[in-house]
Amino acid sequence: MKPHLANYYEKGVIEAGCDEAGRGCLAGPVTAAAVILPARFNEPLLNDSKKISEKQRLYLEPIIKKKAIAWAIAMVSPAEIDEINILNASFLAMHRAIEKLKTAPESLLIDGNRFNAYLSIPHHCMIKGDGRFKSIAAASVLAKTHRDAYMQEMDVKYPGYGWLQNKGYPTKQHRAAIMKQGTSAIHRQTFRQLANQTKLFSK
Numbered sequence: 001m002k003p004h005l006a007n008y009y010e011k012g013v014i015e016a017g018c019d020e021a022g023r024g025c026l027a028g029p030v031t032a033a034a035v036i037l038p039a040r041f042n043e044p045l046l047n048d049s050k051k052i053s054e055k056q057r058l059y060l061e062p063i064i065k066k067k068a069i070a071w072a073i074a075m076v077s078p079a080e081i082d083e084i085n086i087l088n089a090s091f092l093a094m095h096r097a098i099e100k101l102k103t104a105p106e107s108l109l110i111d112g113n114r115f116n117a118y119l120s121i122p123h124h125c126m127i128k129g130d131g132r133f134k135s136i137a138a139a140s141v142l143a144k145t146h147r148d149a150y151m152q153e154m155d156v157k158y159p160g161y162g163w164l165q166n167k168g169y170p171t172k173q174h175r176a177a178i179m180k181q182g183t184s185a186i187h188r189q190t191f192r193q194l195a196n197q198t199k200l201f202s203k
Contacts, residue, residue: 005046005134007039009109009124016070016105017135018094021049021143023086025168026178027161027187028151029075030086032093033142034101034108036069037135043067048130049140054148061145064138071138072100073146082190091116097139111136158184 008015020032043063045056052060065071074096076089084092095118098108108115108123111130115123126132130140148167155163160181162173178193187193 005137006132007037007041007134009126009133010107011039014069014103014106015109015135016098016101016107017109017111017129017133017137017139018097019049019111019130019136019140019143020090020093021140021147022168023090024170025188026170026174026191026193027078027163027168027184028147028154029077029186030081030089030093031073031075031143031147031150032090032097033071033073033139033146034094034097034105035064035071035135035138035142036101036103036105037064037138038067038069041067041134041138046134046137046141048128048137049144051131052141057141057145060138060141064142068138070101070103071142072097072102073142074100075147075150078186078188081188085190086188087114088116094118109133109136111140154184154186158186 016034016036018034020030022030049057074093076093081089098118108121110123110125113125113127115125129136151163151167161177166174175194
C-alpha cells in the first residue's frame with residue numbers, strides 16, 4: 001500500500017524536516033539531516049527510511065538532493081556521544097544540520113517526541129514523523145544513506161566487525177567480533193558492548 005505522507009504541517013511556512021540515524025548503534029557517529037522540500041514535492045517511493053530497502057534509499061537520495069529547496073547533513077562523533085550522551089548528541093546533530101541549511105527555515109518538524117530548541121525557530125515534535133511527513137521522511141533517507149556510506153568506509157579502516165552488513169548496530173555478529181578483537185577507535189565506550197560487560201578496552 002502506498003504511504004500517505006503530508007506535504008507540510010503548516011501551509012505557507014518554510015518547514016525543515018529533521019531526523020537522525022544511528023542512535024542505537026554501538027559504533028560510529030549519530031547522523032542527522034534537515035530537508036526543506038517544495039510544497040508539491042512528489043515521489044511515490046518516499047517513506048520512513050526503515051520501511052524501504054537500501055536500494056530504494058539509494059535511488060531516492062539523489063532525487064531528494066536535486067529537488068529539495070535546501071538540505072544538509074551533519075554528524076556527532078562517538079567521542080562526543082560518550083561525553084554528552086546519545087540523546088543530546090542526536091539533538092546536536094540535528095542542530096548542526098539545521099545550521100548548514102542554505103535556506104533558513106521558519107519552522108522545524110522533528111521526528112520523535114523530544115527536542116532541544118534551536119535558536120528561536122519554532123519546532124514541532126512528531127512521533128513517527130518519518131512516516132507522516134515528506135520532509136521528515138526525506139531527512140531520514142539522507143541521514144541513513146550518509147551514515148551507511150560512512151560505516152562502509154570504516155569497515156575498511158577497522159575490519160572484522162561486519163559493518164558492511166550491520167552498520168554498527170548490535171547484531172550477534174557485531175558483538176561476537178567485539179568479544180574476539182575488542183572495541184575499535186569508533187566504538188561508543190559508554191554503550192554496553194556485550195551483555196555481560198559494560199566496557200571493553202579499545203585497541
